[in-house]
Amino acid sequence: MEYMCYACGKEITAEDIAKRIRCPYCGGKVIFKKRPETSKKVKAR
Numbered sequence: 001m002e003y004m005c006y007a008c009g010k011e012i013t014a015e016d017i018a019k020r021i022r023c024p025y026c027g028g029k030v031i032f033k034k035r036p037e038t039s040k041k042v043k044a045r
């Protein structure tokens, strides 16, 4: 599972946040899971 920093948008591995949940690049604390299928189309009504 990969993660992304909400602040800088960099990819973060689970290893990076294993010790401390924060972005190793900018120190941001808002991390969200990155979905493998980001290009998946979402059908709007």
Ligand SMILES: [Zn+2]
Binding pocket: 005, 006, 007, 008, 009, 010, 023, 024, 025, 026, 027, 028
């Ligand atoms: Zn960051």
